[in-house]
Amino acid sequence: MRDLFSKILLTMSAAFLCCASFSAAASLQVFACEPEWASLASEIAGDKVKTFSATHARQNPHYIKARPSLMSKVRRADIIICSGADLEVGWLPLLLERASVGVQPGSPGNLMAYQYVPLIEIPTVIDRSMGDVHPDGNPHVHLDPQNLLLVGKELSNRLTLIDPGNAQFYQKRYDAFESRLSQAIIRWREEGKDLRGMQIITNHKSLSYLIKFFGLEEVASLEPRPGLPPTASHLKKVLNQVESQNVRAILRAPYESDKGAKWISAKRGIPDLVVPYTVGGDSESGDIFALFDRSLELLNSVR
Ligand SMILES: [Zn+2]
Missing domain, CATH: 3.40.50.1980 (Nitrogenase molybdenum iron protein domain)
Known part of the structure; x- marks a missing residue:
């Protein structure tokens, strides 16, 4: 009887340990359209996320193909983060066709950086027939480091909405990032x-x-x-x-x-x-x- 009781207890402990360790290891899946956003997600969310970038630095983000492997990544994503402003217009809408509700436009899991920064080079006359791939303004927004502060702030808000249990963690990480990047901006201005x-x-x-x-x-x-x-x-x-x-x-x-x-x-x-x-x-x-x-x-x- 005692043996049976011990056995049950052990099984229950093992089950608990299994699930506790699974829960500790579980992390949000971040689908970034470009490497800069994957890097920003790592800065803000550390080991609470697994990041994936759809493009690498030697690929033109305007023109990649919506491959099936990217579709399966988007399907598993808890949040997508992209530049927007038509940078990914040739491939992201196709990927989103089969993605979950949580990452569709208007959802917390759909973060388009251009909506949170001051866009430059907004054309006065839009004429797509002339081949202009920046009809809404320049979408390559990450190359002003001040924009990374703005997008980083919004990313920490979104992560908090999706994963409220780690709200303090994201806030603390964002504050540290904001402080480090602000100091670096002062230094880059001076050295440049x-x-x-x-x-x-x-x-x-x-x-x-x-x-x-x-x-x-x-x-x-x-x-x-x-x-x-x-x-x-x-x-x-x-x-x-x-x-x-x-x-x-x-x-x-x-x-x-x-x-x-x-x-x-x-x-x-x-x-x-x-x-x-x-x-x-x-x-x-x-x-x-x-x-x-x-x-x-x-x-x-x-x-
Ligand atoms: Zn461009």
């Missing part, structure tokens, strides 16, 4: 102060927020419109335009074509500078802080 007014050319308008943050002067873009590849006539126009100017670099993201940049670089001797663009964009940009440290280092190197 001589970059103000430095003339650069861009390829796509992917770096506009970084350019604005450091006060660079963009004198030309190799794409005639965002998303429209450079034409020979446009490149010649840019070449003539920069002849009498002191352009220090042609900036582009790792996933952008080097064709136009190399052509101008060869003609005018202007460095073709690949900046990391997002977390993982080069071996030194392993997180949000390193991304800006590295970008600043590269910009200062051509000053």
Whole structure:
């Protein structure tokens, strides 16, 4: 009888231990459209989340395919976090067709960063027929570190709604992130102060927020419109335009074509500078802080 009682007790303890450890290990599934948002989620939520990024730094976030493997990831997600403003318009709506109610637009589990930051380059006339892929304004919002504070705050609010039991944890993590990033912003402004007014050319308008943050002067873009590849006539126009100017670099993201940049670089001797663009964009940009440290280092190197 006593043996039977012990056996039952052991079984119950094992069951309790099993479930307690499962509960401790369970974490929210974060589906980020881009690496910067996966990195932000790790900053705010630490080991309470498992993050997945749909794209990596060598993929153009405008143009990936809605693969079945991404669909299964979205289906399992408790929250999705993306740039929005049409950056993912070619693939995210397809993924969301089969996703749960909790991550649909309007739900706490659907966070679009552009809704929480001041957008720049909002066109006065929208003409999609001309190939403009930024019809609602520039969607590459993560490259102003001040925007990461705003989106980080909203992310901690959303996580609290979805997982109220860990509200204090998310608040504490956000406060620590806010303090660390605010201090870093002061340092980046100081270390980047001589970059103000430095003339650069861009390829796509992917770096506009970084350019604005450091006060660079963009004198030309190799794409005639965002998303429209450079034409020979446009490149010649840019070449003539920069002849009498002191352009220090042609900036582009790792996933952008080097064709136009190399052509101008060869003609005018202007460095073709690949900046990391997002977390993982080069071996030194392993997180949000390193991304800006590295970008600043590269910009200062051509000053
Ligand atoms: Zn773009």
